[in-house]
Amino acid sequence: MGATQAExxxxxxxxxxxxxxSTEDRAARTAPARRALEDKFLEQAGGDPQRAEHLKKAHFQRLALKSAQARRRxxxxxxxxxxxxxxLASLRGDAA
Incomplete structure (x- = not known):
């Protein structure tokens, strides 16, 4: 029998x-992903670093909004x- 999803x-x-x-240099390990994200915003901004920075800020604010909404739910x-x-406890007559 196979492992369950939880397992x-x-x-x-x-x-x-x-x-x-076992990773000694965490920053080096994640550098390619950070660079790719920066490149994505720069590409979306047509090469304009200021516009790319605004796109990046909007992206992270959008994530913060979704997080706040999820916490509220x-x-x-x-x-x-x-x-x-x-x-249910009151219907069963349990002490509170």
């Missing part, structure tokens, strides 16, 4: 941690689940 994720996480633990879901637990 595959856990194995991948372990491998990633081991890989980073998660908080609302948690509050809703907590309220449902309280209601």
């Amino acid at each position: 595959k994720r856990l194995a991948a996480s372990i491998a990633a941690h081991e890989s980073w633990a 998660a908080k609302a879901a948690t509050q809703q689940a907590d309220a449902a637990e309280v209601e």
Whole structure:
């Protein structure tokens, strides 16, 4: 029988941690990706570094907005689940 999705994720996480633990120069390892992202913004800006910087800032602000929205949704879901637990406990007659 094959590994479950959870087991595959856990194995991948372990491998990633081991890989980073054996990396002496983290900045050098991630430099190509950072350079590629900078190049992407510069290309989108038609080679204009100022426009590229604004595109980069907009990109990261968009990520921050999505993160805030996701946290708000998660908080609302948690509050809703907590309220449902309280209601269920009261229907069963559990002590709060």
